Each structure stands twice: as structure tokens, then as C-alpha cells.
Amino acid sequence: MKIGIIGLPTVGKTTLFNLLTGASAETGMFFGEDREVNLHKAPVPDERIDQLTTLCNPKKVTYAKIEFADIPGLNPDAGKEANRKFLSDVQDAEALVHVVRAFSDPSVPFIYEELNPLRDLEQIHGELLLADMALVETRLERIAENKKPRPEEVYEQSALKKYQAALEEEMPLSAVELTEQEKAAVYSLSFLTVKPMVIVVNCDEDAPASGEFPQSQKVRAYAEAHGAPLVVVSAKIEAEINTMDPDDRVEFLQELGIDEPGLGKVTKAAYASLGLISFLTVGKDEVRAWPIKQGTTARKAAGKIHSDIERGFIRAEVVKFTDFIAAGSIEEAQKQGLARLEPADYIMVDGDIVNFRFNV
Numbered sequence: 001m002k003i004g005i006i007g008l009p010t011v012g013k014t015t016l017f018n019l020l021t022g023a024s025a026e027t028g029m030f031f032g033e034d035r036e037v038n039l040h041k042a043p044v045p046d047e048r049i050d051q052l053t054t055l056c057n058p059k060k061v062t063y064a065k066i067e068f069a070d071i072p073g074l075n076p077d078a079g080k081e082a083n084r085k086f087l088s089d090v091q092d093a094e095a096l097v098h099v100v101r102a103f104s105d106p107s108v109p110f111i112y113e114e115l116n117p118l119r120d121l122e123q124i125h126g127e128l129l130l131a132d133m134a135l136v137e138t139r140l141e142r143i144a145e146n147k148k149p150r151p152e153e154v155y156e157q158s159a160l161k162k163y164q165a166a167l168e169e170e171m172p173l174s175a176v177e178l179t180e181q182e183k184a185a186v187y188s189l190s191f192l193t194v195k196p197m198v199i200v201v202n203c204d205e206d207a208p209a210s211g212e213f214p215q216s217q218k219v220r221a222y223a224e225a226h227g228a229p230l231v232v233v234s235a236k237i238e239a240e241i242n243t244m245d246p247d248d249r250v251e252f253l254q255e256l257g258i259d260e261p262g263l264g265k266v267t268k269a270a271y272a273s274l275g276l277i278s279f280l281t282v283g284k285d286e287v288r289a290w291p292i293k294q295g296t297t298a299r300k301a302a303g304k305i306h307s308d309i310e311r312g313f314i315r316a317e318v319v320k321f322t323d324f325i326a327a328g329s330i331e332e333a334q335k336q337g338l339a340r341l342e343p344a345d346y347i348m349v350d351g352d353i354v355n356f357r358f359n360v
């Protein structure tokens with residue numbers, strides 16, 4: 001599962017990608033040609049893991065991770081080939097982080113004179129809408145040629161008509177409600193605006209505290225209308241935070257008047273947009289967060305750790321995170337009756353602390 005970072009050129013995508021993942025991909029290429037997608041994984045910040053680590057002092061701490069793909073900026077004037085490459089890179093991603101520029105550094109060239117993140121959002125999103133519209137039309141024509149459409153094609157056609165209506169209103173396909181049969185009929189088609197999107201506004205240094213940036217009201221309204229979480233960051237501030245040791249960070253954030261680094265918010269929003277939650281395991285050796293899709297059963301979750309545990313599953317011993325912290329240890333939680341034994345079809349809850357019982 002990859003999260004594609006998209007946007008116009010020189011908005012700070014690669015800078016943010018490096019900060020998120022610890023990669024060192026080249027930045028400031030200024031509209032260079034023939035560039036490839038950068039791939040790297042980022043840890044998902046998790047305060048629960050931090051608290052458990054303080055409490056249990058394990059040898060190893062493992063955060064959940066998600067992979068980011070830093071996609072070269074789309075220059076609207078770059079021509080068909082670049083556009084096609086861009087769209088195919090977007091297709092490879094399961095969710096999108098759309099970065100727009102709201103920092104005003106004149107030493108960093110930009111394709112426009114004026115900063116206008118709303119225009120930039122609409123421009124890139126417009127390309128995705130166009131690609132989806134082209135696919136809708138191709139499919140509809142193909143079905144129309146068919147004198148006797150199969151039942152799936154009838155469902156596909158009704159889904160496509162709903163899609164067409166949304167696209168004409170410049171709304172993303174993620175906002176369209178389909179029946180189960182319609183969903184199944186278009187499932188394998190590679191639409192782009194069905195992908196969940198997080199909007200990241202890369203701002204000047206004062207913006208994260210004030211929440212104000214050029215066009216901020218309109219951009220917020222756009223995000224809301226599109227069901228996209230919005231995160232305001234300053235890549236400059238994030239870069240500074242990254243070089244500090246943890247104690248200084250807290251103070252620095254307080255001085256700036258912000259509660260947590262923007263990067264963490266980006267990763268968390270991207271993680272949630274993929275429909276992922278975490279279950280936790282706690283031991284002397286390791287405290288760890290395991291990513292699973294929302295709705296995953298205990299047996300399937302066990303399989304994330306090892307296929308043997310899934311196969312030989314007996315019960316999942318589950319303690320709520322808050323109960324665990326209050327009790328202070330698994331033994332104490334058990335004594336207080338806070339540990340439940342759940343069956344294979346139990347639906348896992350975000351933050352469950354789990355110990356799987358199994359035999360092989």
C-alpha cells in the first residue's frame with residue numbers, strides 16, 4: 001500500500017517526503033526532466049506506543065509504517081507524455097497526499113507569480129477528474145455497443161452514469177454512493193478520484209500556529225466539500241524540528257504555539273485515509289503497533305504476526321489501552337478482570353493490546 005505525494009512542481013513534495021520518511025531524495029530540481037518516483041517508508045507516530053515504552057521499557061520499539069511515493073510534480077504545460085506518466089504514477093497509489101504551495105520564498109521558483117493554493121488544488125485535481133471522465137466515457141461507449149449487455153454490465157452502466165454526473169460537477173468519485181452490485185461492477189477499473197486524499201498546505205513559518213495562509217477559508221471549504229482532511233505545515237519548521245533533540249522539540253513547539261509536529265499529522269491522516277488502525281503487542285522484548293484494515297477479525301490480525309498463530313488460533317486476550325495503562329501491567333490487568341478472551345471472529349478495535357493464544 002503506497003501513498004502518492006502529488007502536486008505542482010516546487011511546492012515542497014520531496015522536502016516533505018524526506019522529512020516524513022528519513023529518505024534523502026534530491027530536492028530543488030526545479031522542473032528537471034525524466035525524474036522517477038521516490039519510495040520510502042515512514043513510521044506512524046503513536047502516543048500509545050510512546051506511553052507503553054515508558055511503562056514497559058522494552059528492548060525494541062516498532063511503530064506501524066506506511067510507504068510514501070514522491071511523485072514528480074505535474075507541470076501543466078509539460079505535454080502529453082509527462083501527463084500520462086503522472087496519471088500512471090497516481091494510479092499506483094492507494095491514497096494521495098496533495099501538497100500545495102503557500103510559502104512565499106522568492107528564491108524558490110514557481111510556475112505562477114501569485115500564491116493561490118485553491119487554484120493549485122483545482123488544477124491538479126482537474127487532471128484527475130479529466131482522466132476519470134475519459135475512462136467513464138470509454139466504458140459507457142463500450143457497453144452501449146453491446147446489444148445484449150450482461151448483468152454486470154448493467155450494474156456497471158448505472159455506476160458509470162452516477163460517476164459521470166459527479167464528474168460533471170467536478171466532484172471526486174469518492175463522494176459517489178454506489179450499491180453493492182455497482183461497486184463490484186466498477187471495482188477493477190482504475191479510477192483516480194476514488195482514492196482518499198489528504199490536503200497538505202506547505203506554508204510560511206507563522207501559519208501552523210495561526211492557521212492562516214493565502215485563500216485559507218476557500219481552501220478549507222474545498223477540503224471539507226471533498227471530504228479531505230487538511231494539514232497545515234511549514235516544511236522549514238519541520239526541518240528545524242527534525243534536527244533537534246526530543247527535549248528541545250517540546251519547547252520549540254510551545255514557542256511556536258503548535259501542539260504537535262505537522263509531519264506526524266500528515267502520516268496519521270494518510271494512515272487513517274487508508275482505513276488502517278493498529279493493534280498493539282507489549283512485551284519485555286518489544287512494544288509494537290501492527291497495522292490492520294478496519295473490520296479485521298482477531299484470527300486475521302493474528303496472521304499479521306505469523307501464519308502459524310492464525311492457523312492455530314485459540315483466543316485473543318485483549319486489554320483496552322486505557323485499562324492497560326491504569327493497571328500498569330498485563331498481570332495486574334488480568335487480576336483486575338480487565339483482560340477479555342475474544343474468539344476468532346472478534347472485530348479488532350484500534351488500540352487493542354493483544355496476546356494471541358494458539359497451538360501449532
Ligand SMILES: Nc1nc2c(ncn2[C@@H]2O[C@H](COP(=O)(O)OP(=O)(O)OP(=O)(O)O)[C@@H](O)[C@H]2O)c(=O)[nH]1
Pocket residue numbers: 007008009010011012013014015016026027028029030031032072073074103105108202203204234235236
Ligand atoms: N522557504 C521555503 N522553502 C521550501 C519549503 N519547502 C520546500 N522549500 C524549498 O523549495 C524547493 C523545492 O522543494 P522540493 O521539495 O524539491 O519541491 P517538489 O515539490 O518536490 O518539486 P518537484 O519535484 O520539482 O515537483 C527546495 O529548494 C526546498 O528547499 C518551505 O516550506 N519554505
Ligand SMILES: [Mg+2]
Pocket residue numbers: 013014015026027028070071072073
Ligand atoms: Mg520533488
